[in-house]
Amino acid sequence: MTETALTNPIEPPARPAGWQGIAADWSSDQRAFKNVSWGKAMMWIFLLSDTFIFSCFLLSYMTARMSTTVPWPNPSEVFALTIGDKKIPLILIAIMTFVLISSSGTMAMAVNFGYRRDRFKTAALMLATAAFGATFVGMQAFEWTKLIMEGVRPWGNPWGAAQFGASFFMITGFHGTHVTIGVIFLIAIARKVWRGDFDVERRGFFTSRRGYYEIVEITGLYWHFVDLVWVFIFALFYLW
């Protein structure tokens, strides 16, 4: 009972909204995040720290690109694919973007069905999300292979500024790692949903805490963040 109260609290007195709400929530000896469980708050704080990591990568890329005197390779041409006999700029990256956005869509619906306690739809949508994620990683592996075959290395490439390869492998590699971890995370949680762990509040094998459908939303937060980072990489690295 006490644990239910901890993860899903209902505050007896109403809290003020707006700016007064911020001051009231943060002040005195109490929890700052009133209606958010520790699991969700910690995922948000982890995502904030991850934001700083990706910010540093994108910043170092910006610094390298702005300070080099050698022309930067044109991403529009570097990432073009020849389909049939037409050369289409950036097409693989565009498809990867749509795949990742679609995975975010299915994830958002999985969270929704989770709170409705529709476990089969939730698990199916989470597995669809994982499948989209795996497709994305597969396409990224294809892209890396193609570029490495063409002679792109972290220390140089055939088209221009040497820092291009280092920035590319570092940024997309780190993002791809995040997607891969997300796929594993999704499959692990989808299995628990499918088995009905959260209907009976079965205790976790490792943490021995009761499981709730909220973990689907927490997994979703991580997954949407991965999509969010891709939005920035797509705009700043591929399109700029």
Add this chain to the structure above:
Amino acid sequence: MTNAAVHIETQQPALHEALASGAAHAKGQQHPIKLYLVVWGWLFVLSTCSYLVDYFGLQGYLRWSLILLFMVLKAGLIVAVFMHMAWERLALAYAILLPPVLVLVFVAIMVFESDYTHLLRVIFFAPTA
């Protein structure tokens, strides 16, 4: 004293709203599926738009401002609706969303720094030809 009383009274509607949203929260985030489908559609449209910027080969400030515009709109939709930040209390929203904004200061610093590095490279390392 009377001032304080008036102040508290004006807060009453806001308090009611907070209570209502708090009660909704207790059951987790519940929004119609249609909302997610609409946002999904918009993300597709915005991604297509940013791809078209490259496809049609727009250049210069037009290109950069369009890229940034579509990027910010997409990021906003994902954070606000998919990650449910629009329905969280402001204490959480500001705690999470303000620090990344401060990264822009870092961006400004590095813009100056790389301009300076570029200048030095042009002056001292430019190929003599």
